[in-house]
Structure formats: C-alpha cells, structure tokens
Ligand code: SRM
Ligand SMILES: Cc1cc2nc3c(=O)[nH]c(=O)nc-3n(C[C@H](O)[C@H](O)[C@H](O)COP(=O)(O)OP(=O)(O)OC[C@H]3O[C@@H](n4cnc5c(N)ncnc54)[C@H](O)[C@@H]3O)c2cc1C
C-alpha cells in the first residue's frame with residue numbers, strides 16, 4: 001500500500017474489491033484528472049498510480065506487471081509501482097504520480113480530494 | 116509463618132492457562148492458592164501436537180504437558196470437565212456448570228478460541244467436524260476407520276492442511292477445498308504454495324483451489340458431499356471445517372469486561388477489571404488477537420510478572436509459522452511477500468525441491484518464506500526480530516547460517532579459499548570443494564564446462580556457478596578463463612532459452628511455477644521478458660493442457676488489438692489471402708461510422724486497419740465485425756499474421772498455379788497459431804513475385820512444375836531475401852511442408868526470434884536435414900495440426916461472449932472527485 005499520511009482533506013472512496021484486479025494485472029479507472037491505474041502484484045499487493053508513463057504518457061495499466069513493477073506498453077520503461085519512479089537507468093527521469101490507496105477488508109479505497 | 120495465600124483462579128486448562136500457572140510458580144511458588152477450570156475432561160496437553168496424533172505419528176500420552184502428578188505436586192486444584200458458566204466480578208467468584216462456585220482474588224481468562232463454522236446449509240449434519248481438541252481428533256479417527264472413506268477439508272490454511280494430511284495418513288482419500296488460489300496464502304507466496312501443493316499431492320492430499328463452498332449435502336442426517344459454487348460435487352463421509360478461529364470471550368462479555376474481538380488487555384495482560392487478566396487466544400492486545408503459541412509464551416511471562424509484583428510488559432509479537440506435515444519443511448515469517456521498497460533474494464534448488472525467499476528492506480531482513488529446507492528459518496527470524504543490518508552478509512545470506520558465518524568478514528575469493536575441502540559447494544550433486552580442486556589439478560581441467568562434465572558440480576541448477584568459478588580461478592590463477600556460451604534467458608534465469616525449452620518437454624513442466632522451480636529462477640515470479648517467453652514455450656509444448664496466462668502477454672496480445680501512441684487501439688480483421696467482398700467492406704464502413712473511428716487505412720499486409728478505437732469499444736466493434744463473418748487478423752500477435760497473395764491463375768495471364776487459393780488455404784489452416792515471433796507468408800503465382808513472397812518468413816513461388824518453398828525473408832529492420840528450402844509438385848505437399856517447417860520453428864526458436872534469425876543460428880542445412888525424412892515431416896505436421904485444434908479460435912468472438920471482460924471495462928464508475 002502506498003505509505004501516505006492520511007490528511008483530513010482526503011476522502012476514501014470504495015472503488016471495488018481487491019479481487020476485481022487480476023493478479024499481475026491492472027484495471028483503470030476514469031477520473032477528471034485522467035485515468036487512474038490500480039495494480040495487483042503476484043503477491044496480492046495493490047498500488048495506484050496515475051495511468052500515464054513519465055516518458056510519453058503511455059497507459060501503464062496496459063503494461064505487464066512483474067515483481068513490484070510494471071513495464072510500460074509503449075516503449076518499455078520499467079516503473080516502480082510504489083513510487084511511480086523509473087527503475088534502474090530510468091530512475092529519476094520523472095514519476096507517474098502516486099494515488100493514495102488503502103485496502104480494508106478486501107475493498108479498495110482510493111484517496112480523493114473534492115473538486 | 117505466612118499470611119493466608121491469595122486465591123488465583125484460571126479458566127481454561129489449555130496451552131495458555133497452564134503455562135501462565137507454570138510461570139507464576141516459577142517466580143513465586145507459595146504466593147497463590149491455585150485452581151484451574153477446564154471444560155475438557157482431561158489434563159493439559161500440547162494442542163499443536165494434535166496434528167501428529169491425528170496422523171497416527173504420536174499417541175495422546177506423548178503430548179501431555181502436565182500430568183496429574185504435576186497438579187498434585189504443585190498444589191494446583193484441577194476442575195477438569197467443568198466449564199465455567201459465569202464470572203461475578205463484583206463478588207469475585209466464578210461458577211461452574213455443576214453449580215460449584217469458587218472465589219478468587221485474581222482471575223485469569225485463558226479460554227482460547229472457538230473454531231469458526233461456515234454457515235452453510237447442511238453444516239449441522241453428522242460427520243461435519245472442526246479441528247480443535249482431542250474429541251475432534253477422536254471423531255475424525257473414527258470416521259477414517261470405514262473402508263474407502265473420503266474426507267473433504269474446507270480451508271487450505273495450516274490447520275486444514277494438517278487435518279487433511281493426518282486423514283490421508285489414516286488411509287482416507289482427502290481433498291482440501293480452498294477459496295484462494297494459493298495454499299496458506301497468508302504465510303506463503305505463489306512459488307512456495309505451488310511446491311506445497313505438489314508435496315501434498317505426493318502424500319495423497321488433493322487440493323481444489325479458488326473454490327467456493329455452497330452447500331453441504333447429506334443423506335439420512337449424515338454428510339455425503341460438498342457442493343461448490345461452480346456446480347462440482349465432492350462426495351465425502353467426513354467434512355472438516357478449518358476456516359479460522361474466533362476468540363472465545365463469551366464469559367468476559369457476560370461479565371461486562373471490555374471486549375472487542377477478544378478480551379481487551381493492557382501490556383500487563385490486565386483486562387478492564389484490575390483483578391481479571393486474560394492470556395492466549397482469547398486476549399486482544401493492542402488490537403491484535405493471536406492464533407499461535409509463540410506469542411502466548413511471551414504473554415504468559417508478562418502476566419506472571421504482573422501477578423508476582425514484577426512489572427511485566429508485553430509489547431506484541433512478531434510471528435513465524437511452520438507446517439507440521441512430515442517430510443515437508445515449510446517456514447514463513449514477516450513480510451514474506453515483499454512490498455514497498457523491499458528487495459527479494461531468491462534461491463531455488465530443483466534437485467532437492469527447495470525454494471527460499473528472503474525479503475530485505477533498508478538492509479534488514481523483514482521476512483522470509485522457505486520451502487523444502489527450513490533449517491535456517493529461526494536464523495532469519497532472529498535477524499528479522501533483532502533488526503540486524505545484513506549488508507555485510509548479503510551475498511551469502513540466502514545460503515544460510517552455516518555458510519554465512521563460516522565465511523563472514525571475507526571477500527568472496529578469500530572466502531572460497533578459506534573453505535575447507537569438505538565444504539559442499541554443489542548442493543544438487545553433493546560435490547565438495549576438495550573434489551573440484553582435485554579434478555582440476557588431476558585432470559587438468561580449465562573451464563566450467565569441463566568441471567561440470569567431470570564432477571557434476573554446478574551441472575544441475577547452476578546456482579553454485581559463481582562458487583565453482585571461484586574455485587577454478589583460485590586453483591588455476593591466470594589460467595582461468597571465464598565461461599562464454601549462450602546467455603541466460605534474462606536476469607531471472609540461470610539457463611539459456613534452449614535449455615529451458617528442453618526442460619519443459621523432458622521434465623514435463625506444465626506451469627510457470629513448475630518451470631521457475633525446476634530451472635531455479637532467481638526471482639519469485641519472473642519479469643516482463645521471461646514471462647511471455649515461458650508462456651509461449653509452455654503453450655507450444657502442451658497445447659491441450661496449458662492454460663494461457665494472459666498476464667504474461669504484452670498488451671496487444673492481451674487486448675487482441677494494437678496499442679497506439681495515444682492509448683487507443685487499432686483493429687485489423689482478417690482478409691483471407693487479401694480477398695474481401697462488398698459485404699465485408701460495407702460492414703467495415705458501418706463500424707467506422709458507428710464508433711466514430713478516426714482513420715481507416717489499407718495496410719502493407721493486404722487488409723484494412725481501423726485506427727484510433729477506444730479500448731472500451733473494442734468488444735462492440737468486434738461484435739459487429741464478427742456478425743459480418745470477420746475474425747481477428749492477429750496483427751498484434753507473435754503468431755500467424757498475413758498471407759499475402761497475388762491473383763494467380765484466376766486472373767493473371769502469367770499465373771502458373773492458384774496462388775490466391777493456396778494462400779487462403781494456408782491462412783485458413785494456420786490462423787490463430789502462436790509462434791516465437793510473428794510469421795508472415797506470401798504466395799506468388801509466378802517468379803514475377805507480385806506478392807513479395809521472397810521477403811517473407813515463408814514464401815511460395817508457383818512455377819509450372821509446382822511450388823518452390825522459400826524461407827527466411829524479412830523486409831523490416833533488416834532486408835533479407837529468402838533461401839530456397841525445397842521444391843514440391845503438389846499443393847498438398849506444399850501445405851504439408853510449410854506446416855512442418857513452421858512447427859519446427861515453433862519448437863526450436865527462442866522467443867522473439869524470427870524465422871530468419873533462427874535459420875542463421877541453426878543453419879539452413881540443419882533445417883533441411885530435419886525436414887528431409889517424410890516421417891519426421893509428417894510427425895511435425897501432425898503436431899502442428901494437433902496444436903491448431905486449440906488455437907483456431909477467434910479471440911474476438913470469445914471476448915464478445917464475455918471472456919476476460921474485466922480487461923475492457925474500467926474498474927468502476929467515473930469518479931466524482933479527483934485523486935489526491
Ligand atoms: C499496419 C502496418 C503498416 C501499414 O499501415 O501498412 C504495420 C504496423 C506496424 N508494424 Fe509493421 N506493419 C505493417 C506491415 C509491415 C510489413 C509489410 C508486410 O507485412 O508485408 C513489414 C515488413 C515485412 C516484415 O515483417 O519483415 C513490417 C515490419 C515491421 C517490423 C520489423 C520486423 C522485423 O523483424 O524486422 C516491426 C517491428 C517489430 O515487429 O518488432 C513492425 C511493427 C509494427 C507495429 C506493430 C509497431 C507496434 O509494435 O506497434 C505497427 C502497428 C501499427 C498498428 O497499430 O497497426 N512492423 N510491417 C502493416 C500491417 C500489416 C498487416 O496487415 O498486418
Ligand atoms: C490442530 C492444531 C494445530 C496447531 N498447530 C500449531 C502450531 O504448529 N504452531 C502454533 O504456534 N500453534 C498451533 N496451533 C494453535 C495453538 O494450539 C493455539 O494457539 C493455542 O493452543 C492457544 O492456547 P490457548 O490456551 O489460548 O487456547 P487453548 O489451548 O484452546 O485452551 C483453551 C482451553 O480453555 C478451555 N475453555 C474454554 N472455555 C472454557 C470455560 N468456560 N470453562 C472452562 N474451560 C474453558 C477449552 O476447553 C480449552 O481447553 C494449533 C492448533 C490446533 C488446534
């Protein structure tokens with residue numbers, strides 16, 4: 001889960017069950033700020049990032065999930081699911097923004113702000 | 116001499132209750148007048164050993180912790196078979212079933228947990244049991260006595276598996292039904308769960324994963340089977356529910372004590388009433404209830420301190436688990452599945468069936484899961500609990516305590532130099548350092564391969580290769596040359612593609628976890644480079660058995676369309692051999708209008724591309740194309756793409772054969788096949804070659820006398836003209852030969868290796884030789900035809916029918932608020 005301090009301004013919205021996301025897969029979720037990608041690893045952990053690769057905006061939700069990373073479907077950049085940052089040589093070249101996500105009793109709660 | 120002793124009453128003669136008394140007696144044997152109430156009609160025994168008792172590996176007498184003499188000698192009064200029914204905290208007394216009332220000064224609640232019973236229809240039938248105490252074990256043993264009796268256990272956690280194993284040992288056919296897709300998923304990752312499943316199968320325990328129980332069915336009041344949600348019925352004479360436990364806090368709740376899930380206690384195990392304490396599974400400490408004994412021992416120490424005027428503080432426990440199934444070593448602790456900022460070290464030994472994973476975070480061990488060799492479990496657990504910095508021993512950590520401590524403080528080469536000759540280097544083949552050095556000097560070996568050939572060291576899993584190389588380097592000095600040879604598949608693998616492909620067939624490996632274990636992958640679940648390759652290799656080797664793993668496919672193959680730079684998709688329906696009809700063209704035009712598809716283009720492959728389709732629209736677009744008789748063109752696939760043709764004898768004045776007909780025939784037979792890389796065919800009706808057949812993976816040039824079959828062309832990154840493979844006289848032979856050739860390619864090539872690259876690697880002559888014998892050719896063709904029985908399925912029609920619907924629909928409704 002993304003380690004983010006809960007601030008009062010954030011509302012936690014139930015967006016579905018953990019099992020709605022295939023293992024080693026992702027689902028996307030439209031929002032006014034663009035799609036959100038929610039990933040589930042082989043180990044059953046879940047992460048949420050904005051669905052846009054820091055390289056050229058590729059939809060990360062469509063990539064292959066392996067370990068705790070996803071490989072972008074457009075040009076293969078490997079993104080760390082926890083930080084949204086690139087891995088290895090691509091570290092520090094821009095991040096896919098992390099979206100707060102919590103799991104409570106098997107439900108996915110996404111952190112949102114009003115507006 | 117002494118003041119009158121205070122009265123200490125304990126409710127619960129189980130693991131926690133008795134241990135608490137022992138701890139108190141150890142500190143101050145004379146302080147209390149002690150009485151224990153136990154609902155079970157027996158002395159205190161080691162509950163965790165009920166599993167071996169069930170399995171017939173131990174008798175009850177072997178697992179008694181405190182016999183009657185112990186109670187007598189320590190002046191402890193045992194009211195066994197007497198359940199307490201009420202606690203009066205104001206009057207400080209407890210009342211038992213029999214009406215017996217006993218006063219206390221201090222009271223300990225150690226009532227344990229109750230096994231959870233699923234509220235399924237039929238759960239009150241005879242023969243439906245739980246697994247908690249000796250009575251349960253006796254009921255199960257009795258049921259196992261009936262010849263041919265079958266048992267179903269609901270719950271694939273520790274308890275359920277131990278129950279099933281015990282019953283199997285008693286001669287029952289035992290099946291475990293588990294809701295999740297990994298056994299013991301709270302303790303094991305997928306790799307370990309996979310191995311466990313195999314080990315249990317070897318011991319007669321079958322497992323049904325991802326299965327939801329719906330109803331327990333019975334006959335004449337006795338259980339006769341379990342019905343699953345998917346309609347399957349598992350017949351059984353005994354049904355064990357091992358689906359979890361619930362803290363037994365009934366008395367505490369009735370007495371008005373603070374209770375959440377369990378009896379709420381502070382760090383001294385004191386409840387909301389200062390004279391009442393709770394320990395064991397019935398207690399809830401800092402929001403946590405435990406279901407294992409290790410925390411209970413810690414709780415009991417803190418409690419005894421508090422009861423003897425010391426200041427005991429219990430701060431919660433870190434847990435580890437071991438499964439008690441004979442011959443199956445399973446250990447798990449902490450964040451075994453890794454997580455944010457964690458790093459995995461993985462070791463597999465296929466020969467011994469070992470899988471070890473140690474998870475590090477900030478240079479410290481934070482979890483581990485061990486299968487097959489769990490001797491180092493406690494060591495990792497200690498490193499984890501003490502938060503030791505393992506940076507200095509990281510290299511050898513995974514090999515365990517003995518090796519690590521034997522080598523500590525040395526650099527790798529000095530470490531190897533310091534190893535005694537008797538130190539085992541290759542675990543798979545049991546080769547010691549001495550044998551290797553002796554072979555190197557005695558038989559003047561100079562390379563890793565030679566050492567492998569002579570000693571077998573590092574010849575199996577290869578994970579000791581660095582150590583063997585060190586030994587070579589040390590023994591030979593400058594004479595050592597590092598190994599060159601085919602590189603491993605990827606950073607997760609020790610083996611090159613060919614070896615992995617061979618192992619899949621030879622060892623009959625039929626799933627990804629099976630390959631990763633047998634070939635000792637160094638990561639828990641592979642990467643974006645090896646997973647698609649393995650998925651293909653498995654699909655190719657076991658067309659009827661292997662279930663395609665869509666999560667191991669690149670998005671285009673998962674979505675059956677090509678992703679575009681803006682995240683939309685392109686859709687290319689098949690046009691067999693480049694032929695189309697007015698109806699097809701109208702349908703395409705209608706689809707383009709209906710879904711406002713921005714671009715329609717004629718491709719370089721003789722068909723039409725609809726570009727810019729929204730992902731959510733794909734199934735509806737396909738439905739319309741399907742309705743007009745069109746199927747996926749696999750423009751996205753590592754598989755058969757296009758078969759380009761020219762007009763041939765149908766129209767052309769130069770045509771020698773029916774090139775269009777042959778192209779269509781080939782495409783109709785070969786479509787849907789998966790191949791290592793894309794495969795494009797071309798059939799030209801004469802050597803003028805209007806279908807550009809001589810720059811295709813496989814090309815046919817029709818001539819008066821028959822058909823020239825060409826291979827190894829490309830016109831992409833590299834431009835390559837084809838080479839002639841053979842000439843055949845009939846269309847029939849042409850189809851056969853091409854299918855045999857493509858099957859050979861499917862079976863031999865490395866993933867992503869196109870035909871021309873494969874040909875460069877193995878040589879055209881070798882390919883010709885393998886196809887020369889008509890019997891071999893026939894066998895290859897037949898294997899291709901067999902595989903096609905499962906592949907010639909339109910993926911679009913499947914998706915339209917709802918398969919993998921989650922791929923195309925967003926997770927949830929459009930969010931009203933923006934992500935924080
Ligand atoms: C659509 C099309 C171009 C066009 O507008 O005509 C096309 C489009 C793409 N080609 Fe191609 N190729 C197309 C015909 C060709 C041809 C001509 C042919 O097939 O006769 C070639 C050269 C012949 C050959 O394959 O050797 C060709 C050589 C390539 C290559 C280089 C392959 C190589 O091994 O050298 C790539 C890159 C790759 O596959 O890795 C490629 C990759 C691509 C991809 C899939 C790039 C990608 O991964 O996204 C493009 C997908 C666009 C899309 O969404 O449809 N395309 N591509 C053609 C589709 C044919 C079809 O009906 O299925
Ligand atoms: C088959 C099996 C295998 C296990 N294997 C392991 C293992 O490998 N490792 C591990 O760490 N843990 C294991 N456990 C769990 C472990 O046994 C428990 O965590 C431990 O026994 C809990 O101790 P406790 O004293 O809290 O509860 P218990 O040992 O259950 O003792 C509670 C006692 O209180 C009695 N009682 C309840 N209510 C009343 C009442 N009103 N009046 C009088 N008496 C009452 C009950 O009859 C029971 O005897 C296993 C458990 C089982 C059943």
Ligand code: SF4
Nearest residue numbers: 679680718719831832
């Ligand atoms: S030539 Fe390049 S740009 Fe054009 S379709 Fe092929 S891959 Fe894309």
Ligand code: FES
Nearest residue numbers: 053055056058072
């Ligand atoms: S957009 Fe992700 S790698 Fe280019």
